[in-house]
Structure formats: structure tokens, C-alpha cells
Amino acid sequence: MRLLGFLVLLVLCISGKIRGEVSTQNWKEIEKINKKGPYIGIVVPNAFEMNPLLESSSFHADSKSPFFDFAGKRFRIGKLEKKRVIIVMSGLSMLNAGFATQLLVTLFKVKGVVHHGIAGNANPQLQIGDVTVPQFWAHTGLWNWQRFGHGAEDKLALEVNGDYTRKFGHLNFSNFNNHKKLVLNLLNSVWYQPEEVFPINSIPEVRQHAFWVPVDNKYFQVAKKLKNVKLEGCVNKTACLPRNPKVVRVKRGISSNVFVDNKAYRQFLSSKFNATAIDMESAAVALTCLQYQTPFIAIRALSDLAGDDSSSLSNEASLYASLASQNAVTVLIKFISLLPS
Template structure:
């Protein structure tokens, strides 16, 4: 399913904003939230939304309609962790949400992956939820007992996880939040059906040396950091088992866990987070990665049960 297969969207009707701090829902239709972080990812999906109706709240635009015949609401999380958490909760408060499906770009951490690949991780971790240890003559001393389940430290930075309950589970320390098992199983089925883009559009396209792949499994990691450092990349792969990193997904997964809403994340690699042979290539391949992730998400939404 390539970008050219997008059906032109119907004209969008705009709704007036609600009063400040309104607590009412915009509509009660059970919808899948399709979330992106920023403009290029939104642009890869918005033209495919049919019968679109815009709602606005807190400076955010919600585009409700259908995608591949399924009721959805498209929304941007905003870049970085606090924006992602805040706006995930906002869309949950304004719509009747059945599930969250994230589509976006990311940096590759697993050295077996390449730019353009789409990664569907099993779980998402916040790699900068850490204690900064005191350095002494005897080594680093953390201000609290070290959890044997925690990933190993990076110098003074010792992972500490985050404590969080939901309605079904008492508060406990989390080092990662899993995606929904049923959604993950469906993603594995869909993975073999989508042909990914290899070249950027335009009269002088930039082409990848090999066809991108859809890869499932492993851990994704997130933090409020644009990471472009080879040594740090190696640490995340070795200590966390990370395959991909970004700036939003773990925050979205945490809010989904707190609200007991199923979530899954699709991320296409725009760069290698410091593992590139030369300079970071996010700008060159951002649009291609956005389209590849969007194409997989469209196929996934089409496969969702009615």
C-alpha cells in the first residue's frame, strides 16, 4: 500500500472550540486514535481521512472521520514526552477511545536495522527515568537501593523506572510498558502485506540501498532528547535491548496503561541515532519514513475488527 493509493479526503467541517476547561466529549462514536508527533507524520495520514470533521481544544486539532472505513480521530501528540502525555490524556477525555495507534519516525538503535524500516516494538521504556549517583572514591553511590531488575547504569545514571497504578493493578515500579498483545499479534499478521517505499519523491529522489522491512519485537525507548550519539546508542541497545528510540512513544504507552486503553506503536527509521556513517540523515529521509509508517498503519487499521 503506497502513498499514491490515498483516497482524497472529503471537505473538512470545522467546529467552534469548547469553553476553556470544558469536560464534555466531542462525540461518543467509538474511535481508534491515530496519533502522530508532528507535521510530516500528520501529512502522511491526513489526506486519507474521509468525511473529516475538525475539533479544537487547548490549541490542538482533532480530525475525526474514517480511515480505511474505520472510525478514527487523527491527532498530533506534539514533540517530546510532556506534550505526548498531556495530549494523549486530552484525546482520551474528549473522545470514546477504543485503542491508540501511533505512527511516526524514529532513530534506529539495533545495528541490524536500516533507515526506512518500520519497527513494531513489544514494549516501550523511558530510558532517562534515572537516579544521578554520587561519585565517591569507592565508586558511584545511588540515593536509593539499586533494583536488580533495572537495566545497568551508564556511568552516574542508574535507571529507576516509574511507579504507577491503574484500576486493575496496584502501584508498582515499571521499567517499560507493553503494547497490547492482541494489537501486536495483528501487527505481525499485517507486516507481510505492505510494500515500503525505498526512494524519496521528486525529480531527484534519494534512494535507500535496500528495500526497507517491517520488523516486530524488542523494546523501544523514549526520552526528551534528540539522541545522535553512537556510544549512547550502543548502551541503549546493550542495556535496554532497545531497537528504536524516539521522544514520545513511552509517554503515550504510560498514559494508555494508566487508562487501561490498548496501545500499539509503529515507528519508521529516519536516521540511526548516531550510527550513521556520516551526518544524521533525519532531514533527508523524514518524509519517506513518515510515509512508510503511515502505509503500515493504514493497512493495520484496515485489518482491525469492525
């Protein structure tokens, strides 16, 4: 009977893990971690962006609980510049970034979230290696696609119900036709849409909308002090940038599940949205923090001038990604050091 009872308990535990439930043991471990909090949460997309942080002399893993594994994520516990931090690698894309951030702010006692990594650049006034700190983020992958043959006077699908809007952006694909070849463009137009959000302090299932999500104002003011941070300008002795990279606070960054490697679309994003950093995760972190009312900021180093072919440095992400990643980490560490204890 004891053996049978043990087997039943084992099956229940296994089935609980399969369903993604938080076991009693996990809750005990989470509570133990939270007793040392609150923490600054750090969300980073990929290993090559995270490793320079973990290898930094400024980071010290917790001696008793260096990490906690849950739902496919590893939450690394420690101190950075003597501030308690929890670091989680989200993985590529908006879905992974949002999921990792939600776990972070739900399970742990987190007082703010800092996101860092590399990004494409839509601003030709900046160069590879520069580190940007945008004030606003938007998800530009949520579209309402207009039916072929319809024009400005025609309503979008479900627009009359209040589900969609023409307030944010408009991309007319025919503007990018090769008119010399008289190409008939069947793609017509798309209108960019705000996200539906459900803040934790609002009435459940009563939706609100958000397009431009601001970073935390106090964090953004702290970022003023980053402009003199020394950054790397060379990958090796033969691969150096034309000038030393710099830290710049900019107006806007945008995210979607798209790796932008197209000059025309990059220029459109710059002119339509006044965007600088283009990535695949930051807006998801921003939107999650907005709903949880958690202070947030993103630090993104530029790894390429997305899709431009006018310069030898136009699209060198494969060459300069490591340099950009290191610069992002350098700025992150300085930012954390400037936060009050």
C-alpha cells in the same frame, strides 16, 4: 441590566476557558462526537508525520464534525479504512505526548490507541526506512544519579526508602572515558528508574511501578500480517536506499526527551536494553494507556542510525524523514484495515 448580565456571563465564560474548564457547549459537542463511537485513537507527534495521513485517500473527515479544538489540541474526526478514528497531533516530547493521549482517552469514547511516527535506530541490522513495531516500550529518561566517589556498594539516594531501584539498567560514564588522556570523569553513574503509575482501577494515590510496558497482545498479533507491506525506498531519483525497506516486529523501543545523535550512547542502549526504535513520545503514550487500560501499539519508521558515522546512510534524518514518515503512515493504514470492524 440585560447588558450587565450578558457581560457577566461573557466574563465567566472567558475565565472558564482560561482555567481550562470544559464548558457546557464543549461537553455537548463531545457527547455528539461520542455517539458515533467508539473510535480508534491515533496519536502523532508532528505535522510532517501527520500530513501524509490526512492527505491519504484512505482518510475521510467527518462531514458534520471534522474536528474538535480543546486545550490547544485539534482532534480530527473521521474514518480511516472505514474505521472511525480520532487523530490528534501531540507535539514533540514525553510531556506533550502524555498530555494529548490523556485528553484523547478521557474526553472521547476510544477503544484503542495507535501511535505512529519516525524514530532513531539503535539496531545496525536494520536500515533507514524500515518500519518497526516494538512489543515493549520504556521511558529511559528517569534517572537516579549516583554521587561522585560512590561505588556499587554504596546506596543510591532514597534507595533505602524504596523510592529508587537498581533493577533496570546502569550507565557508568567512566566506561566512555578516553583513557589515553587519563580523563577524570566527575559524572560517575546513573541508574534507570521505572515510572510511578496509578491505574484507574487501583486505589488512588497507591503507586505501582512500570518500566517495560507491553503493547496490546491482540494488536501485536495483527502486526504479524504487516511484513509484506510495500514501502518506499527512494526520496527522489538520486536518493535511494540500498534495499527496499521492510516492516519488522521487534522486542523493545525506548523513549526520552533526548534526540540521540551519539554512537557510543546508541550502542549502549542497544546492548543494555536490546532496543531498536529510539524516540521521544511512544513510552509516554504507552504509560498513559497502561494507566487507562486502553489497548495500545506504536508504529515507528527509522529515519537515522542514531549517531553512527560508519556509513553514508548513518545519520540522514533530514534527508529521509519524509520517506520514513510516509512509510509509517502506509503501515498504519494497513494496520487499521486489518482491525475488526
